């Protein structure tokens with residue numbers, strides 16, 4: 001080969017390699033995205049019934065300001081402003097508290113766990129608190145030996161780590177959590193994707209003026225939950241900024257305030273925290289549906305780690321609290337060619353938290369089959 005023709009051959013080879021790279025890149029971009037949201041210990045009762053009349057009316061829980069709660073979250077079509085329900089008043093209450101989850105997701109997507117309609121979702125683990133719940137969501141394995149929130153790094157592979165190993169999702173997975181336990185729950189060291197939790201700052205992996213500002217605010221912020229958990233606003237703003245700038249394909253955001261305010265018996269703050277999470281998810285979904293690569297190519301899962309008690313027992317959860325195993329979840333996806341169309345929602349359905357990990361993978365066209373037992377996908 002002459003020098004000229006060998007240079008030409010080299011040039012051609014580079015073109016072919018670049019072309020193949022582009023094809024591979026496009027294939028990756030076409031793989032569907034997944035956003036997972038959890039709001040800790042938020043009850044199915046409020047998701048499907050809106051604000052609870054008795055709790056909002058109870059001085060122990062409304063902190064002397066029932067007017068605030070009734071103005072904001074009660075339905076005007078409730079008969080005589082009383083606790084007596086009409087079908088409309090339930091729908092109105094739900095829409096006031098959680099407009100995105102109950103209206104947008106409830107109509108365009110699927111909501112599971114409405115026990116008023118005999119649609120049931122429960123955790124399969126026997127503990128009914130956070131680490132066991134998040135472990136079950138992400139590993140699909142309700143391992144009963146995971147029995148403490150102080151449990152060391154999770155020995156079981158989670159579905160996010162599995163996705164991180166797939167070509168289309170490599171280095172495109174990230175998790176944000178308000179509570180500082182996710183480094184352990186998702187075993188950051190073993191999983192190979194970043195987990196930004198508690199008072200960790202996004203600036204550790206994405207240093208710029210915006211993340212430095214958020215870091216400073218995080219440091220200076222009010223810390224009602226001490227060093228274990230930051231306010232949800234910081235988790236959300238860091239996640240949203242990362243999504244817009246780094247374009248992950250799989251992102252998990254864990255909000256924590258719903259559980260914290262419930263433990264304190266503060267029903268106003270509990271509802272306000274959930275209402276804010278709903279607004280944030282609506283905002284994320286607006287971004288998704290107006291951004292090429294995400295629009296009509298993104299699945300959204302919203303759920304919680306555990307339920308809580310009934311009536312006055314609403315503040316607490318754990319194996320000794322009746323009803324605290326009952327949870328809910330919601331799904332949304334592309335409107336066309338969505339795998340959600342294959343999912344059936346029926347009366348007398350009983351689903352479990354342990355089915356979510358394999359379901360997430362299946363929505364993306366993948367099979368999560370780790371070394372440990374897992375719940376079957378819901379479709």
Ligand SMILES: [Zn+2]
Pocket residue numbers: 041259260263317
């Ligand atoms: Zn709790």
